[in-house]
Amino acid sequence: MASGRLSAETITSDGHEAFAADVEPGDVIGEAFAFERCDTPFEMVADEASEAWCFEARDFAAAFERHxxxxxxxxxxxxxxxCRTLQRMSEVMTLPMAGRLEAELLRLAACDPSGRAIGRLPTHKQIASRIATQREAVTKELSRLERQGAIRKERHGLRLVGPSWNP
Incomplete structure (x- = not known):
């Protein structure tokens, strides 16, 4: 991945879309396909303007062996x-939905220099997929955070406000 951000999604055995991973600059996508047959369906969704380089599987495997x-x-x-995947897994196993949503909002805001703004908020459905919950629960919790003054909607995104977001 050269620039931008992608989300990797897969389809579960019961047909639901499931968030698999964030893909950031410097990440490698699809390396498993260069070495093994992988039947897991993945879809990459561009979260912003992105550039990625594509290798044929045999060229990737050869470069891996030779260089x-x-x-x-x-x-x-x-x-x-x-490491990012393990962090998300531990959150799903140990945090209530509200805690997972707060962790995701902090991750999304980390892309901003201030660490407090999310320029383009994913849809509630996308956020729900990222934190293993339902869209309705995300909508309800975001409304609660807004009523408490912890977040403020801004154009296509939102801002984290107040001391509760400090590390």
Whole structure:
């Protein structure tokens, strides 16, 4: 991934869309397909203007074998993604929905220099998929946060306000 942000989504066995991973600059996407047959359906959704480089599987595998620096960069990117995935998994297993939503809002705001603004808020359905809940629960909790003054809607996004968002 050269620039921008993507969301990787998959379809569950019962036909529901499920968020799989954020893809950020420096990440590698689809590396499993270069080495093994992978039947998991993935769809990449551009969250903003993005640029990605595409390799044929055989070229990727050959570069991995022939160029240690390339292989090391791929492994590092995979490790970064695994750490993010483990963080999300632990949140799903230990935090109530409101806590998962707050963690996701902080992640989305981290892209802003102030760490407090989300320029383009994903849809409530997309947020729900990212935090393993239902759209209605996200809508209800965002309304509660707005009534409490913890968030403020701004054009296509929102701003995190108040001391409760400080690290």
């Amino acid at each position: 240690p620096a390339f292989a090391k960069a791929v492994v590092r990117a995979m490790c970064r993604r695994q």
